[in-house]
Amino acid sequence: MSATIHQLHNTPPIAGFIRVGHIDHKWIEERLSAGRMPYRRFVFDAAHVDKQRGLLGALKKAGHEVILDTNFAELCSVGRFNGAASVLPWANQDRPWQVEDLGGNRARFLASQMAEFAVERDVDAVLSPSQLIEVKGSGPSIDANLAEALRVALDASGGGGIALDYQVITTMNLLRDDEFRRDVAKICDQVDCENVWLRASGFDAQSTGAATKRFVENMAELHGAGKPFVGDMIGGLPAIGAAAAGAIGAICHGSGGRESFRIADYRKIPTGGGGGGKRRVFLAGLGRWVSEEQFEKIVGTKGAKSKLFCRDKGCCPQGRDDMIDEAKGHFLNQRNAQIRELSRIPEERRLDHFLAQQLGAASSLARTLSRLDYEDDKTAELVSNEKKRLFRMADSMRALGDNAIESRSLSPVFRGGGPNVAVIAGRS
Ligand SMILES: [Zn+2]
Structure with missing residues (x-):
């Protein structure tokens, strides 16, 4: 108790x-x-x-x-x-x-x-x-x-x-x-x-x-x-x-x-080879991963750097270097922060919060990035497609019917040996 x-x-x-x-x-x-x-x-x-x-x-x-x-x-x-x-x-x-x-x-x-x-x-x-x-x-x-x-x-x-x-x-x-x-x-x-x-x-x-x-x-x-x-x-x-x-x-x-x-x-039966473990970087602001090569091209463009480097000192004290070298840690910290942010909002207001704050911030970041002058077309296209995807997502989610919004899944009970609550000491 x-x-x-x-x-x-x-x-x-x-x-x-x-x-x-x-x-x-x-x-x-x-x-x-x-x-x-x-x-x-x-x-x-x-x-x-x-x-x-x-x-x-x-x-x-x-x-x-x-x-x-x-x-x-x-x-x-x-x-x-x-x-x-x-x-x-x-x-x-x-x-x-x-x-x-x-x-x-x-x-x-x-x-x-x-x-x-x-x-x-x-x-x-x-x-x-x-x-x-x-x-x-x-x-x-x-x-x-x-x-x-x-x-x-x-x-x-x-x-x-x-x-x-x-x-x-x-x-x-x-x-x-x-x-x-x-x-x-x-x-x-x-x-x-x-x-x-x-x-x-x-x-x-x-x-x-x-x-x-x-x-x-x-x-x-x-x-x-x-x-x-x-x-x-x-x-x-x-x-x-x-x-x-x-x-x-x-x-x-x-x-x-x-x-x-x-x-x-x-x-299909795996053909072997493939994979190769290409390094990837998580862009928390857009909620997605990109290859290290894509990351360097984006942040190497004038105006992008300050918007994409992790500023959470508890997550990536070295900013850019930690985002790359500690990519998994950065990903888990930032995803956990998104989940916790939503968890603090009463259920009936979570969708509005997501649209206005989380998706809203991602869309606005994507729009800002899409206005920058990229050296290669591939990077410009990646950013532009991401902007389109995020804006369309907002339109689709706003069109959700009442039945879908009013019906809510329950939240799983914690079954480990610790306290019976999911949000404790900043953990999901
Ligand atoms: Zn980080």
Whole structure:
């Protein structure tokens, strides 16, 4: 009781979740021990968690919330089933799991393996095993059976205290379908889960205003279940806007981005190579990442520098250099600040605040930048397109109907060992 910090009635905080991924655990552990990690909720991939036990232990000790993703979607996809997740006890080594494999006994057996794994690693919550659902059909009900089997298995194997979150992984196209949404809404209501995670291919950090508006409208029809919704693998101003409009009560992404999910990437077998780890810089004022090369071209233009360098001394004491060398830290600090800013505003005023203050400031910065004289056409085009995207986003969000705005997702409850409130000491 004494650990609870009271929130104002109509200001349930927006929660922030971080996906640890497969390479960022050491970095997160260092930031944590330096007291420079602004988030308190972390999602581990089952495929990588055993190499990340140091971080897991440190997070548990600090009272943070630890969630396990069973990586079942990867094991159901032709492009990923024999990748990192193939080491998991519930992997099928020969081929991806298919709908017809996932009935009664098999569902119970896979669920018991996942439950044992989760209990042994002492996590606070598990994301239910989910397929990638791209077409209408039995997908949602099979996922619901798996979720129910996992709840039963957790209870039976000493994991009664581990929460279960239901997970839906789909596309924006399918989310637009009335019948699909009705099926999902029914299942969200029926399944014994705390939060619902939604990952939709086609809605991400670079989405347009029209896509953001559609996401908000579609999500509103899922709220009937009265559960908190977490937008997974999303980010940028579209995610902040969706949270401001009440479509979701939480945002989840990686520590260095991972603000998008493309279902097409799961369909194809990786060809190797690629990537290369090009350095990127987060432009907080525009809510987006650019390559280091783009960044240098923009800030090298007369008039741009003073508008883009991080002036938050607690975040980037060395300004430009820290934005580049500590790009992930800068990103998390600035995203956390955006989430906290919205969380302090009463729910019914969040959309107005987003439009006037957050999107308003980004649009006006983009307009100022678009008037500068760039040496190359590519940079001029990037800035001009960003300006158009942000102004159109404002128009689309202003056109949201009353039904979409009045329906609001609940906010997830904090499940770590610390105080039961999401906004504490400046953390999401
Ligand atoms: Zn910074």
